[in-house]
Amino acid sequence: MSEEQTVTAPEPKAPDQPNIVRTRGVKKIYRMGTFDLEALKGVDMEIKRGEYISIMGPSGSGKSTLFNMIGALDKPSEGKVYIDEVDVAQLDAYELAWLRCRKIGYIFQTFNLIPVMTALENVTLPMIFAGIPTDESIDKGVGLLERVGLGGRVQHKPLELSGGQQQRVAVARALANDPAIVLADEPTGNLDRKTGREIIELLRELNEENEVTIISATHDLKMLDVSDRILWVQDGKIERDQKREELDLDVGQLEHDEENTIE
Amino acid sequence: MSTQVATVGTIEKQISLPLTEAIKIAFRSLKIRFWRSLITIGGIFFGIAFLMSILTSTAINGALLEGGSAQVRALLEQKGTDAEAGVQQIWLVTLSLLVCAVGITNAMLMSVTERYREIGTMKCLGALDKFIVELFLLESAFQGLVGSLGGVILGCLFMLLSSMSSYGTEPISVFPLYSVLEYGAYSLGAGLFLSVIGAMYPAYRAAKMPPADAMRTEV
Numbered sequence: 317m318s319e320e321q322t323v324t325a326p327e328p329k330a331p332d333q334p335n336i337v338r339t340r341g342v343k344k345i346y347r348m349g350t351f352d353l354e355a356l357k358g359v360d361m362e363i364k365r366g367e368y369i370s371i372m373g374p375s376g377s378g379k380s381t382l383f384n385m386i387g388a389l390d391k392p393s394e395g396k397v398y399i400d401e402v403d404v405a406q407l408d409a410y411e412l413a414w415l416r417c418r419k420i421g422y423i424f425q426t427f428n429l430i431p432v433m434t435a436l437e438n439v440t441l442p443m444i445f446a447g448i449p450t451d452e453s454i455d456k457g458v459g460l461l462e463r464v465g466l467g468g469r470v471q472h473k474p475l476e477l478s479g480g481q482q483q484r485v486a487v488a489r490a491l492a493n494d495p496a497i498v499l500a501d502e503p504t505g506n507l508d509r510k511t512g513r514e515i516i517e518l519l520r521e522l523n524e525e526n527e528v529t530i531i532s533a534t535h536d537l538k539m540l541d542v543s544d545r546i547l548w549v550q551d552g553k554i555e556r557d558q559k560r561e562e563l564d565l566d567v568g569q570l571e572h573d574e575e576n577t578i579e
Numbered sequence: 580m581s582t583q584v585a586t587v588g589t590i591e592k593q594i595s596l597p598l599t600e601a602i603k604i605a606f607r608s609l610k611i612r613f614w615r616s617l618i619t620i621g622g623i624f625f626g627i628a629f630l631m632s633i634l635t636s637t638a639i640n641g642a643l644l645e646g647g648s649a650q651v652r653a654l655l656e657q658k659g660t661d662a663e664a665g666v667q668q669i670w671l672v673t674l675s676l677l678v679c680a681v682g683i684t685n686a687m688l689m690s691v692t693e694r695y696r697e698i699g700t701m702k703c704l705g706a707l708d709k710f711i712v713e714l715f716l717l718e719s720a721f722q723g724l725v726g727s728l729g730g731v732i733l734g735c736l737f738m739l740l741s742s743m744s745s746y747g748t749e750p751i752s753v754f755p756l757y758s759v760l761e762y763g764a765y766s767l768g769a770g771l772f773l774s775v776i777g778a779m780y781p782a783y784r785a786a787k788m789p790p791a792d793a794m795r796t797e798v
Binding site for chain 1: 589590591592593594596600604607608610611696697699700701702703704705706707708710789790791
């Protein structure tokens with residue numbers, strides 16, 4: 317039980333940081349044959365630079381759709397998404413690619429490493445896309461892999477690494493171009509409890525060290541007590557916007573319940 | 580502690596990738612799927628070997644009719660062989676090359692489907708559509724090059740040997756090196772062209788794939 321307490325609750329972040337993500341009346345409508353499915357029904361929210369945000373919600377709640385909007389991976393049917401106060405809808409393909417390369421780092425549930433490349437090559441790939449010279453990108457890639465605790469596995473292929481190690485490579489890759497935002501989609505979804513906790517701690521540390529904004533879609537209740545803020549998505553809307561301090565009591569209870577059900 | 584400054588509203592344009600990087604990545608993708616790319620290479624290999632054998636036999640027969648001994652010329656005329664490829668042969672070659680191109684398209688489409696997530700991930704990491712197209716065309720062009728080169732050599736050797744079995748050493752002494760080399764270059768070009776044409780639609784489809792697909796877990 318003592319090991320479970322190692323994630324220390326952080327100090328609340330200064331509220332005077334600029335907005336890194338802002339949405340205004342975001343709607344997304346999918347055409348499903350004869351009827352329209354409204355996946356998002358008007359979402360307004362702000363995320364400050366340096367925050368650690370969890371987006372919680374059941375599948376089908378519109379969580380993933382909202383996530384794709386924030387990540388500039390999809391465009392809203394109505395409304396606006398601003399990343400670093402730039403309207404994403406106004407960007408052309410080259411600017412979008414630049415945004416994805418430099419401003420946002422992505423972490424996936426299924427790790428999504430390129431199987432033919434070594435850990436180091438996976439980490440340097442976004443730097444190659446950014447036009448950084450090879451020597452520089454290798455130095456930085458090795459540094460990042462050391463930072464996530466994989467200094468000795470630089471030349472391993474993804475299949476030679478465990479799930480937790482693969483996700484660490486993915487974290488290093490997400491940080492390759494010093495993004496302002498790291499977007500993580502269920503980063504612990506394919507990991508066991510202990511490994512999942514390690515990844516969450518790593519993300520929290522990186523959030524504090526680099527002041528990188530972390531936005532994570534998750535079901536994982538362990539994620540709640542490191543988050544500064546939790547956005548509960550339900551039925552295409554943000555149902556609740558909770559700060560961590562408002563939540564401490566509930567989480568203890570939830571963690572307790574979770575342990576009872578699993579062990 | 581922080582190295583980031585609030586740089587509001589600075590979005591630049593993504594740069595294109597150096598060709599050498601694309602070649603490296605394409606080559607590795609082929610290496611990891613060695614046996615399957617070998618099958619694709621096999622398709623183009625036999626197609627081009629057929630084309631080259633027809634062209635070589637035409638060239639050798641032409642040279643024999645011109646510079647061969649009276650005996651060989653008589654044999655050739657008796658068989659009714661002339662220095663031009665027949666309509667039927669051209670038709671067969673065209674068909675086999677078409678089958679070849681369709682085979683390449685099929686193999687590349689499979690390769691795209693298989694790598695949906697990989698392509699989406701690359702786009703999330705900042706790859707431009709152009710780069711994805713480049714990657715697939717390079718892969719296919721490389722397969723085409725290896726297959727055609729093999730096909731040219733096999734087709735040429737096979738026809739030379741088959742001609743020698745009928746006319747002894749004479750095909751070697753009159754061997755039309757320049758026209759065979761010229762035909763070889765044409766065949767190589769045809770193989771390369773077909774592999775690039777065949778890969779165009781798959782590459783386009785890969786490039787147009789939305790990056791959000793990489794995020795989806797159920798693929």
